[in-house]
Amino acid sequence: xxxxxxxxxxxxxxxxxxxxxxxxxxxxxxxxxxxxxxxxxxxxxxxxxxxxxxxxxxxxxxxxxxxxxxxxxxxxxxxxxxxxxxxxxxxxxxxxxxxxxxxxxxxxxxxxxxxxxxxxxxxxxxxxxxxxxxxxxxxxxxxxxxxxxxxxxxxxxxxxxxxxxxxxxxxxxxxxxxxxxxxxxxxxxxxxxxxxxxxxxxxxxxxxxxxxxxxxxxxxxxxxxxxxxxxxxxxxxxxxxxxxxxxxxxxxxxxxxxxxxxxxxxxxxxxxx
Amino acid sequence: xxxxxxxxxxxxxxxxxxxxxxxxxxxxxxxxxxxxxxxxxxxxxxxxxxxxxxxxxxxxxxxxxxxxxxxxxxxxxxxxxxxxxxxxxxxxxxxxxxxxxxxxxxxxxxxxxxxxxxxxxxxxxxxxxxxxxxxxxxxxxxxxxxxxxxxxxxxxxxxxxxxxxxxxxxxxxxxxxxxxxxxxxxxxxxxxxxxxxxxxxxxxxxxxxxxxxxxxxxxxxxxxxxxxxxxxxxxxxxxxxxxxxxxxxxxxxxxxxxxxxxxxxxxxxxxxxxxxxxxxxxxxxxxxxxxxxxxxxxxxxxxxxxxxxxxxxxxxxxxxxxxxxxxxxxxxxxxxxxxxxxxxxxxxxxxxxxxxxxxxxxxxxxxxxxxxx
Numbered sequence: 066x067x068x069x070x071x072x073x074x075x076x077x078x079x080x081x082x083x084x085x086x087x088x089x090x091x092x093x094x095x096x097x098x099x100x101x102x103x104x105x106x107x108x109x110x111x112x113x114x115x116x117x118x119x120x121x122x123x124x125x126x127x128x129x130x131x132x133x134x135x136x137x138x139x140x141x142x143x144x145x146x147x148x149x150x151x152x153x154x155x156x157x158x159x160x161x162x163x164x165x166x167x168x169x170x171x172x173x174x175x176x177x178x179x180x181x182x183x184x185x186x187x188x189x190x191x192x193x194x195x196x197x198x199x200x201x202x203x204x205x206x207x208x209x210x211x212x213x214x215x216x217x218x219x220x221x222x223x224x225x226x227x228x229x230x231x232x233x234x235x236x237x238x239x240x241x242x243x244x245x246x247x248x249x250x251x252x253x254x255x256x257x258x259x260x261x262x263x264x265x266x267x268x269x270x271x272x273x274x275x276x277x278x279x280x281x282x283x284x285x286x287x288x289x290x291x292x293x294x295x296x297x298x299x300x301x302x303x304x305x306x307x308x309x310x311x312x313x314x315x316x317x318x319x320x321x322x323x324x325x326x327x328x329x330x331x332x333x334x335x336x337x338x
Numbered sequence: 339x340x341x342x343x344x345x346x347x348x349x350x351x352x353x354x355x356x357x358x359x360x361x362x363x364x365x366x367x368x369x370x371x372x373x374x375x376x377x378x379x380x381x382x383x384x385x386x387x388x389x390x391x392x393x394x395x396x397x398x399x400x401x402x403x404x405x406x407x408x409x410x411x412x413x414x415x416x417x418x419x420x421x422x423x424x425x426x427x428x429x430x431x432x433x434x435x436x437x438x439x440x441x442x443x444x445x446x447x448x449x450x451x452x453x454x455x456x457x458x459x460x461x462x463x464x465x466x467x468x469x470x471x472x473x474x475x476x477x478x479x480x481x482x483x484x485x486x487x488x489x490x491x492x493x494x495x496x497x498x499x500x501x502x503x504x505x506x507x508x509x510x511x512x513x514x515x516x517x518x519x520x521x522x523x524x525x526x527x528x529x530x531x532x533x534x535x536x537x538x539x540x541x542x543x544x545x546x547x548x549x550x551x552x553x554x555x556x557x558x559x560x561x562x563x564x565x566x567x568x569x570x571x572x573x574x575x576x577x578x579x580x581x582x583x584x585x586x587x588x589x590x591x592x593x594x595x596x597x598x599x600x601x602x603x604x605x606x607x608x609x610x611x612x613x614x615x616x617x618x619x620x621x622x623x624x625x626x627x628x629x630x631x632x633x634x635x636x637x638x639x640x641x642x643x644x645x646x647x648x649x650x651x652x653x654x655x656x657x658x659x660x661x662x663x664x665x666x667x668x669x670x671x672x673x674x675x676x677x678x679x680x681x682x683x684x685x686x687x688x689x690x691x692x693x694x695x696x697x698x699x700x701x702x703x704x705x706x707x708x709x710x711x
Contacts, residue, residue, distance in 0.1 A: 233425035236392055239412040240419045241439035241490065251442070255429045 096308035110309035117293060117310060124290040125317070127204070127279075128272035131211035132265045135219035138212070139264065143223035144253075147230075154228070161220050164213075173210055173281050180206055180282065202284035210278040211268075218267040226260025227253070262325045270318050290314055343368040343526055344389065344494065349398035351384050351550075358384050360550040362398070366528060366543075368493075371520055373529045375537040376547035377573070382530045383422075385547075386496050389528060390419050403493075418487035419496040423503055424479050426471045432458075432482055433467035439490040457485040460519065477508045481515075488519065494526045501536065513540055534574050538562060546570050567680055571613045572689035578654045579690020582612040582679070590679055593629060593650060597672060601679040611680040613690070616644070616657040618676035627669015633662050646692055653692040 100107045146157045164172060179185050180200040187197045200206060230253060238248040276291030283289075290310065297307030344366040351359035359381045366372050374382035387393045389400060391412035399406050407415060418439070426435050434441075436457055440450045458464050461481035471479065480500060487495055500516075501509045517540050520527045531537055537544050538558040546553045546561060546569075554566040565571035568579050582592035587602035592612050604610060624630045631649040642657045647668065662668055 231425065233421050233423075234427060236412070237419070237421055237425040237427070238438070239392075240390060240417075240421075241486070242413045242442040244413055247442060251438075252427060252429075 093308045093311055096305045097312050098309075099305060101303055101305040110305050113306060114309055114313055117290070120288055120290055120293055121313070121317075123287070124273050127207060127211065127287075127289065128269045131208050131215065131272050132219070132268040134208065134212050135216050135268045136261065136264060139216055139219035139223055140257075140261075143220050143227055143260075146220075146224050147227035158221075158224065161217050161224075165217050169214060170277065172214060173278055176206070176210055176213065177201065177281050201282060202287075204283070204287055206282040207279050207287050207289075210282045211272045211275065214278065215268040215272055218271070219264040222263040222267060223257065223260040226257045230256050258328070262328055266322055266325045269321060273318065273321075274314055340368045340370075342366070343370075343403060344528075345401040346385070346389075347399045347401065349385065349388060349395050349400070351381070351388065351393065352396045358550050359388075359395070362550075362552060364545060364552065364555070366494075366526060368526055369524050370542050371517070371527045371529065371540060372543045372545065373531060373537040373541040374545050374547060375531060375534060375573075376553075377532055380547040381550040382532075382547050383498055386419075386498055386528060386530050389494075390417055390496050391415050416493045417496060418490050418492040418494075420483050420487050420498065420500045422498040422500070424483040426479055426482055426486070428471055430471070431467065432463065432469045432471065432474070435471065435482055436485045436489050438486060443490075453489055454485075457489045460488070460522075461485045461515075476503055477512065480504060480512065484516070484519070488523065488525070491523075492525065494528060495520075497527060497529045499530055499532070501531075501533075509536075516540065538574070546573060548573070564678060565613060565680065567683035568611050568613075568685040568687075568689045569683070571611075571678075571680065572685075576616045576655055576657070577690050578614045578616065578692070579686075580612045580614070580652070581687075582610050584608045584610050584679060588674075590677060593652075595628060597628070597677055598674040599677040599679060600674050601677075604679065604681075609682055611682060611686050611690075613678040613680060614654070614672065614676060615678075616655040617642075618673075619654070619656045619658075620671045620673070621656065621658055621660060621662065622669045622671050624667050624669040626671065628671050630667060630669050633664055633666045633668060636662065636664055655692045 097110055098106055098108070100109065142161070146154055146161070149157065177184070181187070182197065182199070182201065184201070186200060191197055234252055234256070235248055238252045239245075243251060273289075274291045276289060276295045279287050279289045279292055291314075294307045294310050294314070297303050297310065342365050346362050346364045349359055349362040349364075350357070362381075362385060374385055376382050384393065388395050391407075391410060394408065399408055401407070402415070402417075427438065430438065433454055436454045437450050440453060445453075454467070455464075458467060461484055463478060463481055463485070466474070466478070466482075471482070474482065480503075483500070497516075501512050504512060513536060516527075529537075529540065538561070541558055543555065544558050544561045545555050548569050554561055554570045556564075561570065562574055565574060565577070568577075571577040571579055580592050582590050584590050584601075584604040584607070585596065586606055587604075588599055590597050590599045590601070590610065590612060629649050631647040631654070633645050634648050634653065635646045637644040639657075642659050643661060645656050645658060645662050647654050647656055647670070656670070
């Protein structure tokens, strides 16, 4: 009865999971469904969520735009890396990973230093006698922050998929009359769909729940759902509403990954999120 | 036969300073079934890839229908390829794999459907159009790969060890099938294999290659019966290869004896390699033999026995249907037409001695050759 014994090996993580994931989730659920003042069971928090729909829409829009920009920037890079010599591939792969070795907060703060009104870029423009421009506290800055931080998560799954495409398939396409562009459209692109889907998921999911990037780089009107949750909890306004919002965000992420896995589900090569 | 279609002129290929092909000169006729035969690393696949347009030769030209096509990319050549291990598109079903080239050429839908369905019948896969590539057996995938290439009605079909991954029985069936398709469709086939039996049974012309050079070009019968050097003699079937001296036309001396033979045109007293095929040797009573030797090993092969016989320290392989026990003393007779004379070459002395022969060793090396490339 080997199988029964192997169950015991997973006990430590099971315990961990129950204490730090399932119980907190229950607490969030409890908060979401109770009244902040009386503690009585209520659907009011859920109903009140409707007023945050614009924020939710804004979060989704920012994240999707970032994911698409990451895809456009990342695909050519991943393609390039996948078609280099093995050693070059390793070096380039390391370079892509490198920013991830640095603190996320530090990376975002560095952008503040670059973009702010008296920051490096504006000072440079000023010293050249050019007009200073508003860079920070713009939607563009938020998207820039997201793209910068999450681009590696797009490149890596794309690279993993592209590097596995058999070169003989590309030769076969050329043999059957495809120009390089047609080969890409008819063979390489369809075969890299799993990588595209997991790349989009891996950018979209952290981007849609971020709060730090929008706080540091965005203006007062770029409030994302993550910011809202933080505010509702930390400033003590209404943790119950924040809990409800968290649940909704979780549901959204589930739906998105579900859709992605459905499209890429039966293909090989994708990184499963 | 018909007119010349492809000519390779002084084709030379170098990778990192290593010469893979050394001045290959070859012409291929329209409707011909030509096989490039040789051990792995002999340059046969490289030659095929140059014709297909996947490699650019370091030197030399590829002439197709009278025009140099060195600079033509693969997609502009009227040549299709059946790749080693098929290279079918995993994201397309059987129908769409076969239709691929026709769709790229933007043919009308009805014509595509009609031609693909016809090809499915030709390769005996009728009704398999909607199937996934992954659900097919090796033999079926092989036939899809052939159909995918042939549906474009190319002038030339290149086949790179197409049957290498199939088991023996399926391979025999597919050999017959391929030959039938080639004759029915009248397409030039350039076929790469390291299997000499396959080459001999299917081809109009066999090109034997080794070390990046062509060793011999000829009809299967000629290659077998009149090998040009010790390499060809050894690679195509089994051969006993001995040192001899050509005394004059039709007279050769080896093992201290003068034999009648059918070869002429050698210099007087020229040193030569003498080839004697194991199946040509007649076993007789010792007193009637040209040579007398001792049987040192016997292996049952099904059709015949492989026996190793020692003559004056030199071991010969003889194939016979008569059982001879180990240790028996036997005589052999050699008819003039059983003796083939070759000029000395760089391969002299390297092949044709069965002193270290063992059936198991033979099979081991054959397997190793299969796994390479």
